[in-house]
Amino acid sequence: MPNDDRLTELLDELSRLDTEASTTERGDLDLLGSVELVRAMSAEDRxxxxxxxxxxxxxxxxxxxxxxxxxxxxxxxxxxxxxxxxxxxxxxxxxxxxxxxxxxxxxxxxxxxxxxxxxxxxxxxxxxxxxxxxxxxxxxxxxxxxxxxxxxxxxxxxxxxxxxxxxxxxxxxxxxxxxxxxxxxxxxxxxxxxxxxxxxxxxxxxxxxxxxxxxxxxxxxxxxxxLGKTYRGVMVDLLATNEKLRARSIRTVMQLAGVEAEEAAVALSAASGSVKLALLMLATGAQADAAASALESADGILREAIIALS
The missing domain is CATH 3.40.50.10490 (Glucose-6-phosphate isomerase like protein; domain 1)
Structure with missing residues (x-):
């Protein structure tokens, strides 16, 4: 428990914080119905x-x-x-x-x-x-x-x-x-x-x-x-650590490269599971080693690596 002087100081500090303020508008919250409460809280959250x-x-x-x-x-x-x-x-x-x-x-x-x-x-x-x-x-x-x-x-x-x-x-x-x-x-x-x-x-x-x-x-x-972790608004550096993320990797390659699931899966396998590398290989026809080197030179930015290899 703080001493009296420290307590007075803390109370003064808190009284000046907006986050500690009270409003008389919400004095009847406990009387409102659930829908009214949801609407009132949503209005604050907005x-x-x-x-x-x-x-x-x-x-x-x-x-x-x-x-x-x-x-x-x-x-x-x-x-x-x-x-x-x-x-x-x-x-x-x-x-x-x-x-x-x-x-x-x-x-x-x-x-x-x-x-x-x-x-x-x-x-x-x-x-x-x-x-x-x-x-x-x-x-x-x-x-x-x-x-x-x-x-x-x-x-x-x-x-x-x-x-x-x-x-x-x-x-x-x-x-x-x-x-x-x-x-x-x-x-x-x-x-x-x-x-x-x-x-x-x-x-x-x-x-x-x-x-x-x-x-x-x-x-x-x-x-x-x-840092180049996305491409065209899509995550391309995700880690496929579970079934959902592995499926998302295939879907991402399909979406961004315009290929079918089988071709996407083959490209991901050749790229050791790297979505970004698979996309670069599909976009440019480069082999894995050359594509990886281009990505490194482009600081991992896929768009720049595609330009460099095109």
Whole structure:
């Protein structure tokens, strides 16, 4: 329990946060029917994409910075606590199967460690030194990007991690749901998506969490597009790790190369399962070795490799 002075300070801080505000409009939620509740909550949720779009320039700057560091062999590392931490861990875990990336390329760190992904770990978010220790364990370098996520924008775990990362020379990005945030002040790029009071006051897993998910989706998806992980709006660097993804690989080759399933399967086999390589071979008639060499010379960008071999 904080002492009286600290408690007064915390209450003052919280009173100034939009994410902690209450509105008299929703004082009768418990009296509404289910359909009315759905409509009321949906009306609030519709505000989130617009708030994210308002931060297009900051998000684009972050994407460009992340992409440049990826090209230098750097990593994207998310840090956060609670819902914000889980959003980062989720985005990191989905990159390998979606884009064929090494698991070390995008990493999610959450206050309290693995346990906190499924259960609350008391006081973990207040440990300002914990993120620094985890980033040291990862051997953070100036080629990396650290993205701190915090709805309030004041989480000590995130503040400490961003401060350390910036001192190392890494690119630092803050994602917050309040303007003029503490984490924004610690970052090179502040993405402050102000979503206003939550449907249930202070429940930042709602609009704030949705905004965080939309932003991290953009950071990884758009940087992967710039790295050539897609072609004509389709994933071409996916890893076929299960039956569904193997079928998707064949379907992708059929769709983009305009061939039947049997020809797509043969091409994928010759390309050792690589959708991108199979597409390049089908588009140019090149053999696997020559196609692989062209892809490497084109930094993995299929469109450029096709031009080079045509």
């Amino acid at each position: 505000r989130v994409p617009e708030a994210v779009a308002d931060r297009a320039e900051e998000i684009a700057a972050a994407v460009d910075g992340i992409t440049a560091r990826f090209r230098r062999g750097g990593r994207l590392i998310y840090i956060g606590a609670g819902t914000a931490g889980r959003v980062g861990v989720l985005d990191a875990s989905e990159c390998p199967p979606t884009f064929g990336t090494d698991p070390s390329m995008v990493v999610g760190l959450i206050a309290g460690g693995e346990t906190a992904i499924r259960s609350a770990v008391e006081n973990a978010e207040d440990d300002q030194d914990a993120a620094e220790l985890s980033l040291r364990d990862l051997a953070l370098t100036a080629d990396d990007t650290v993205v701190g996520i915090s709805a309030s924008g004041r989480t000590p775990y995130v503040v400490g991690g961003l401060r350390f990362a910036r001192g190392i020379g890494a690119l630092t990005v803050a994602i917050a749901s309040n303007a003029h945030s503490a984490i924004g002040a610690e970052a090179d790029i502040a993405i402050e998506v102000v979503t206003g009071p939550e449907f249930i006051s202070g429940s930042t897993r709602l609009k704030s969490g949705t905004a965080q998910k939309l932003v991290v989706n953009m950071l990884t998806t758009l940087s992967m597009i710039k």
